[in-house]
Amino acid sequence: MYRNVGRLIAVLLFLFFAGGVAQDLLANDNVPAHTVVVTDARGRSVHVPLPVARLVLLNSDALEVVSALGAMNMVAGVPQTVAEDPFWKNRVGEMQAVGRWNEPNYEVIATLSPSAVIAYAHQPGDELERKMASFGITVVRLDFYRISTLKREVETLGRILEREEAASRLVEWYRRAELSIVERVRDCPVRPSVYIESYSDYHTAGPGSGAHEMCILAGGRNIAENFTIPYSEITGEWVLSQQPDVIVKAANIIGGKLSDTSRRLSELRNRITQRPAWERLRAVRQDRVYVMANDIWTGPRAIIGVAHMAAWMYPERFRGNDPEELHRRYCKDFQGVIYEGCCVYPIPGGVR
Amino acid sequence: MAGETGTLIRRYRRLNARKLFVLVALFAIMIGFALVGLTQGSANLGWKGAIESLWRNTGDAHAIIWNLRLPRIAMAVVAGWGLALAGTVFQAILRNPLASPYTLGIASSAGFGAVAAIVTGTGFYNEYVIAGNAFLCALFSSFLILGVARMKGSTTETLVLAGIAIMFLFSSLSSLFQYMGTKEEVHAIVFWFFGSLSKVGWKEIGMASAMVFVPCPFIYRMSLDFNLLAVDDESAVSMGVNIGKTRIVALVLASLITAGAICFIGVIGFIGLVSPHIARMIVGGDHRYLFPTAALLGSSLVLAADTVGRTLWAPQVIPIGIVTSFIGVPFLFYLLMRRRKEYW
Structure with missing residues (x-):
């Protein structure tokens, strides 16, 4: 009887110490x-x-x-x-x-x-x-x-x-894409004026917003550059008084299937060009109104949005350059997906 | 006796003449605010240029006046008129100074309709879907209130309580949609709740005007019934007023007006509550004068708020829903402090 009790105590002591050691080892693993x-x-x-x-x-x-x-x-x-x-x-x-x-x-x-x-x-x-x-x-x-x-x-x-190496590769890709834009617009004597409209109608994107930064990088002059509120409401009259060269509108659309996205983006664009008195805007008369889906409107793919903006502002300097090709390459090389959608309207190079 | 009656009649006529004068003065003030609004804007047309562009086709200036400034002014008049009138009707039928399109949940439900359209996606591309949804939800909540009104033993307090409950319900539903929405949708919803006159064109004004002005004669015809309702239900019944029918018809018409006033421009708070009170302080409780006075005040307040909102921090616009409260609250406090008698 006493021998059995002794054995039991010995086993319990073993388990207790073994458990303690194992816990220590695990704890050391977590350090x-x-x-x-x-x-x-x-x-x-x-x-x-x-x-x-x-x-x-x-x-x-x-x-x-x-x-x-x-x-x-x-x-x-x-x-x-x-x-x-x-x-x-x-x-x-x-x-x-x-x-x-x-x-x-x-x-x-x-x-x-x-x-x-x-x-x-x-x-x-x-x-x-x-x-x-x-x-x-x-x-x-x-x-x-x-x-x-x-x-x-x-x-x-x-x-x-x-993942420093992968990060460097991505940063280098961003840097190269950025440089190819900046170099082409650097020596432009006049920067085109741009009215950037965020997702809500008649709300612009001023300093402090990601879209303002994109516009500057693309070589544009945001007509709301002196604003103090990042997403301020404005009047149609003010846009008319500024006569921007280009209008860029953000669309709360995810660039999915090409046909569907294009239809929705083009509807949105039509609504902008048909706003009261906006037919008198230079950008509307010259057909320089563009819509961008939120895939490339700020965020990690913003550089593709910047490439589009630059091409819209400086069509001569970016002739033959397809930012959507940049998009497809990014998706393939960094995301491992084949991208067949389109995030802007009008589609560069016409209907694909 | 005949002399006394003659004196009373003369006093009554003098009082009515004074009220008519107030109406004319308020109309002039509204026109004055509209003219100030017409001449203020980013395009710097000046007084002369703005007025001249009304009649003469001066190119861009003419387009600015007719397509941008006048629609804002017209919508401000329609929205202010509608919200103030609806607020006066709600206060009259419920005999409660706290009643307004907001406290009864009708504005909240219209807001929910708009939010639902924004989040489900359709609204971004068609503002008529937002407006239609807002209207349907406003009607739905007014029918809910009607249902409560028809319940046995329902009192005006029950109606106000039901309205507050509906307001909370729809506010919560809007918050739920806001919670479920993406960052971009939340952005759009927040701006809808601020209210904006920037988006309206003549087409929207046509629709909103129909919803706001068509019910006006019907409401005005019920003015004397509302006067009797203001005493108490018993007196109204004894004078031949069908109080049940009057309340139901007025509730439906006021809901239609509320929906028309806010469905295209978003939420403009406070006008529906403050205008009837100010009007009551000026012309008293006779609804024949109270309705037009409140409506003119509402329009003037929204016009003033819009002009202040787009000029104070130009070219950035302070949302109309924020400015109306900034202007309306101090004005109401001023009148409350200066009042010499109980007005309600």
Whole structure:
């Protein structure tokens, strides 16, 4: 009897110590090999423990960059809207939806146990950091929608995911595409004036918006360059008084099937040209009204939007240049998908 | 006795003459605001140029006046008129100073209709779908209120409570759509709730005017019934008013007017609440004068708000829904502080 009790105690002691050692070993596994310090979109220094094994993204633009860096296998959670986007629908598979970009489901994120969460600079608010801190999850704020900070943010993400080489390749591609535009428009004596209209009618995109940056990079002069509100309401009369050379309108359309997208984009364009008194606009008279789908309106593919804008502003200098070809190459080389849609109207080179 | 009656009649006539004078003065003020609005804008046409362009085809200036400034002014008049009139009707039939197209949930449901059209995608490409949806939802909520009104033992308080409940319901449904929408859709929804006169053309004004002005004579014909309703239901019934029918007809007409006023321009708050109160302070509770006074005040307020909104920070436009509250609230406070008697 006593011998059996002794054996039982011995077994329990063994299990207790063995468990403790195993836990220690596991714990040692969780100790980060090293930490990378990055500056996020809020200008804060964030310590990210490496390696990052699992990632939750609240930002669909971040998903595109992660995909371009070949790190989709790290993604555990994606924003809700991604599942409805034809560009992503078949690619995110069984990935867990974690709520909206500005209102995530913290409980779902916690159960996914990611190493890091990538979110926009200001949405959601500071509560994201506070809630994630209790689970030991690092929050990194990266926007990826501004062309002026895109390259730096891609490099930052490359460091976090330890995909520096892929990040350099993507940044280099951006740089080359940008350079080919900038070089052609650099010595232009007069910059064409552009009225940029955001998704809502009669709301322009001024300084502080991603579209304003795109216009400047494309060599244009935004007629709202002195505005203090990024997305201000304006009057049709003001546009008439400014007589812009070119009008660019953002469409809340995802560039899906070519025929469908073109029809919707052309409808939107017709509505702009038929606005009261706008037939007197130089841009309308000269048929220089263009519509751009939100695939390439800011975000990681904004450079393709910039290439379109530049071609619209300087048709002579970009003759024979097809920005949609740039788009197809990007999709093939960095996203691994064959892209056959069209994100602008009128379609460059006419109906395909 | 005959002398006393004669004095009373003379006083009554004097009072009516004073009210008529107020109406004429308010009409002149409205025209004045419209003229100021007509001459202000980014194109710097000046007073003379703007007025001249009304009659003479001066090229761009003529197009600016006729296609851009006048539609804004006309829509401001229609929207202000409609919201103020609807607010006065709601306050009269419910005998409640808090009643307005907003507190009864009719504006919220119209807003929900617009939001649903924006988020489901169709609305982006056709503003008529947004307007149609807004109208249908406004009618739906007014029928809901009617349903409550027909319930046994329903009082005016029940109606106001039902209205507030409907307002919360549709506000929540709008928030749900906003929550489900993409960043771009949220953007569009937010701007719809700010209100804007920039989008309207003559076609929209034609439709909105029909919805706002066609019911006006019918409402005006019920003025005396509303006067009796203001005393109490018993007195109204004893004087031969079919209170059930009056309330139902007035509710449907006021819903139609509300939908017409906001379906093309988005939400312009406060006018439907503040104009009837200001009008009541000026001309008293006689609905024969109260209706036109409130309507003229509503139009004048929206006109003034639009001119301020597009000139104060030009060329950036401060949304009309924000400016109406900025102008209307201090004005109401000023009148409340200066009032010498109970007006409600």
